[in-house]
Amino acid sequence: MVCMLDYIYEEQVTLEKILKEFNYNFEELKDITHCLILATGSSYNASLAAKFYMESTAGIYIDIQEPFNFLHYGMVDPKFDLVIAVSQSGKSTSTIYAIEKIAKSQKIKTIALTSNSESPITKVVNATFNLNMGIEKVGFVTKGYSATVLNLMLLSLTIAFQSKRINELNMENYLTDFREVIGNIDKVIDKTEEFFDNKKDALINDQRFIAIGYGPNWGTAKEAETKFTETIRKPSQGFELEAYMHGPYLEANKMHSLFFIETDGEVLSRSEALRTYMINHVKTCYVITTKASHEKDVLGLDVKIDEKVSPLLLVIPFQYLAYQVASLQGIDLEKRIFDDFDQVLQSKI
Template sequence: METMLDYINEEQETLENIIESFDVVQTNVKHVKHCLILATGSSYNACLSAKYYIEETAPVYVQIEEPFNFLHYGKIDPKIDLIIAVSQSGKSTSTIQAVEKLTQTRAIKTIALTSDVKSPITKVVDEVLDLNMGIETVGFVTKGYSATVLNLMLLGLRIAYQNESIDPVIVKRELAELKKAVSQINLVIEKTSEFWLENQEDLSAGSRFIMIGYGPNVGTAKEFETKFTETVRLPSQGFELEAYMHGPYLEANSAHSLFFIENDNVLNERSHALKTYLSEYVAACYTITTSATSEPKTLSLSIEIPEKISPLLLVIPFQYLAYQIAIGKGIDLNKRIFDDFDQILKSKI
């Protein structure tokens, strides 16, 4: 039986294969200017992580909505000319229903991004993009999350190229940057393993976990929240840096373990100031940074990576730590719980 850790260890090879098989003219996205993405759970978090790359690379505006609420209360902007339905399993009931409803009133091109090209969602869209990572059988998605982020970035590259905002030279350069980032995943896993061994006792004793990020890594923070909640099964939240400073910090106490993400950005100073202030009030402040440093409680990745693609690497430590902390707390992640949940609540077909 494959485990969550097995899939984490497959991420580098999987993402390298996705880049190698990339075709810039696959699927017609010419003239796309306003894109609506429908996704929930980890798929939603992946969209948040890829949004800034897409908008910075292509002349397109990206709106991300959780389909259930949008289905019942939302109103589609008449400027929307592409709907992307993201569902790794392809069985998300709310996403399928939202696509069906939104395309009843007017013709809008629809694309499904899924790992199962024969899943129910493929029957309600115009075109299907295979995540090209196989079927992930473990419910706590890791490889599929990273594959979703990368495929969305590559879709942004397609939009940019087909709308003639970038030329083949820039496409080649962008692919080289993505490939360089992906080639360092195993190194990130190795360094995270060392960090885990150094901090294992304190992390395993944690009872409240919070992560604070900014920019494209707000998506990483939200995926931290999802993954820790699913696996460690203790109160866990991910916040945007400034949002945390507008109220949630008042909850901070000696039971809290805080994680800060830092990459090459001027906002590092504000993040560092918050960490310094809170360090005397909480159990621990940990930092995951792309820079080279020897500060305590810091996972120093010592890598150069553009901020817009940094979520591809910065999510890896939290996937790994979620698994290890859960195992450290004696949680058997191979033992299924709430087996009848989807059947009774009908959240998936």
């Protein structure tokens, strides 16, 4: 039986396949300026992680909304000329109903991003982009998350290309960058395995997990929250760096373990300053960084990478740690719990 860890090990090959087979000649994405993304859960986190890349590459404005709240309380900005509904399964009722409502009432291009081209969501949109990563049969999304981040980034490249913001030479340079990043995934897994082996006795006793990220890795922090909550099943949260400093830090105590997600961006010093302060007030301050490091409690990935695409690598350690810590605690992730939840709450078709 396939488990969550199997899918983590498949991520490099899967993303290489997506990159190789992606169709950049989708003319309907020409002249897009404002895009609304509807997504929830890991799909929302992935959209948040891809947002900075999408805006800076395609020169478009991105708004990300939770579909249930948008369906009942939201309004469609007349500036939107594209709506992307993200649902890996294609069965999320809130996302389906929200995009269906927009498609019926507005003259806006609608696209579904899903792993199942025959799923219900594909029936209510103008076009479908398949995530091209197969059907992930484990409920704790891993390679599906990474595939969503990559596909959203590639969609923005398509928008840029179709709108003549970039040419074929620029496109090839972007793709080369992606190949180099994706080629480091297995290396990141190996380094995370080593880190886990050294820290597992501490990690299994941690009682409160908080991930703190900035820029595109705000999405990574939110996905860390999602993965740890789903698997380890202990209180877990993900915060944007400055947001943590405006109230949540007041909760800190010696039961808390903080994960700082750090890239060589313009606000790195701000993260380092917060970490230096908090280290005396919490149990542990772990760091996951793109830099090389052999310091205590630091997972140094030693990769040269543009901050914009760093979420493709920096989420991997959280996925791996979530699985391994849960397993150490004796949690059987292959055993379904709340088995009737989707049926009773009608959260999926």
